[in-house]
Ligand SMILES: [Zn+2]
Ligand SMILES: [Zn+2]
């Protein structure tokens with residue numbers, strides 16, 4: 001099946017209309033590396049759809065997040081980052097230095113959710129979880145910065 005037919009069906013099954021704007025945004029998302037800011041996406045879209053404004057991109061992304069087609073990454077500390085959503089249940093690791101996002105699937109929170117449900121009487125339907133830290137590339141950089149700071153101090157400045 002054609003990719004846009006899949007997207008159309010997914011939107012419809014979630015009760016959303018597959019408008020040309022939404023499809024254009026979804027096509028642009030499919031062309032990203034997986035993670036993107038609204039500004040980056042708008043930059044891509046402008047070439048083919050000059051009339052599509054940044055506000056519309058924001059609005060469409062928030063609608064797609066609600067429809068479960070896009071992930072919104074919270075803990076970047078800077079601008080919004082969105083991600084193409086993998087269909088499986090997953091969570092994110094977010095680098096606080098470069099805003100890289102890595103997905104992981106082996107969530108072990110079901111047992112905790114069941115226990116909390118029993119304890120509190122909540123009918124738990126879902127959860128959010130993001131890990132914050134430094135990615136493999138940023139860790140050595142941070143160590144290098146700390147080291148050079150120490151050597152400055154060590155030099156008696
Ligand atoms: Zn995600
Ligand atoms: Zn990083």
Ligand SMILES: [Zn+2]
Pocket residue numbers: 089090091107108109127129
């Ligand atoms: Zn989970």
